[in-house]
Amino acid sequence: MHGHRHPFPDPKSTPVLLDVTRLVELRWTGRQLNGIDRVCVAYARHFADVARAVVQHRGVIRVIGAGASRHLFNLLVQGGSSTRTRIAGHLAAALAAPLRPQPGSLYLNVTHTDFDLPAHGQWIARHALRPIYLVHDLIPVLHPEYCRPHAVARHEGRVTAALTQGSGIIVATHAVARDLHDHAARHSLPEPPIVVAPLAGADLKPNDAHAASTEDYFLCVGTIESRKNHQHLLRVWQRIHARRGPATPRLVIVGRWGWGSEDFRSALQASGMAGGLISILDDCDDVGLASLMAGARAMLMPSLAEGFGLPMAEALTLGTPVIASDLPCFREVGQGIPCLLDPHDVTSWARRIEALDLAAARRQRRVDALHGYCPPRWDDHFATITPWLAAIVGTSPIVPAPSRHRFNVEP
Secondary structure (H helix, E strand, O other): OOOOOOOOOOOOOOOEEEEOHHHHHHHHHOOOOOHHHHHHHHHHHHOOOOEEEEEEEOOEEEEOOHHHHHHHHHHHHHOOOOHHHHHHHHHHHHOOOOEOOOOOOEEEEOOOOOOOOHHHHHHHHHOOOEEEEEOOOOHHHHOHHHOOHHHHHHHHHHHHHHHHHOOEEEEOOHHHHHHHHHHHHHOOOOOOOEEEOOOOOOOOOOOHHHHOOOOOEEEEEOOEOHHHOHHHHHHHHHHHHHHHHHHOOEEEEEOOEOOOOHHHHHHHHHHOOEOOOEEEEOOOOHHHHHHHHHHOOOEEEOOOOOOOOHHHHHHHHOOOOEEEEOOHHHHHHHOOOOEEEOOOOHHHHHHHHHHOOHHHHHHHHHHHHHHOOOOOOHHHHHHHHHHHHHHHHOOOOOOOOOOOOOOOOOO
């Protein structure tokens, strides 16, 4: 648990419906959590005692009873090797007797899950719910070149749905709030109440043996996709290697291969650095990630677009220096501590990385510590949204107009 919780609202007066569709899929496949998954785990943990679980599948939406929800939340938060079997058995029984949502209930969707579908809007309207959406970013809308066309269309639908049918929207940075405001203005869309509540990173605890290691490397964490700009790091490493040869530091990249990564994969293989100066870890648990972060000379984040940047908060919490792109959200999350550079400037990145030798990295850690980084905490996040949700409960629910499309959905 993240400290003392103050669950809200009172389930006797305003039920809370928490969408856990993405977490069910995550535990079913057994993959490692990414940033959005961590957010859903934090919400499931915080609201476990008062919320009812919601599961969606192709427009069919089910609300699970109180006892079954608490058990499901526990399964989803804890995870483990037998989770898939336990979820299958539990959901089979729970979904056989779904609840009918109480009008006025707060519906929380913090994972971008399917709220662009017309069937979802119909369900919200039919039960007069108060939907609250956490919009992590507008990257597919503002930077479609970094995303699949289908993902762009889906996210445009999500943003429109959040603005038009949402009773409120949660964002993690003022940068995303500005993006939402500008998007609503450009498209003449309504703008529901928006609250800025920073997200907390994972509670990473390094392995002492690894933290004491003398291995020397820089670290980059995030899905390997075009907007994360790994190609830039490859060019930086080629520049450094041309000058320093065998004295070139190692680069460790932690992340799954994603869409638009083919050019980087090909260039990395052609460079001759794969598996040597540059290594890829596509499956890393939290203990391993914490140790890698704590032991790195610096965390490198050359992203071209971000909504928050949890690895930055996690690295700074562990005292690891950060070199990152000069993006609005990184200025907020970094609190003035990271070195922020143009994500296209190979020369500046190479110089900064070369200058940060082991002794300089140790000095940088001491300098950063003097700045006193204040890591975002989940307690603070929920303390921010609690009074905001209370204000929304005190208003009339926003009920969108019924869709003209007809779907065969369960009530």
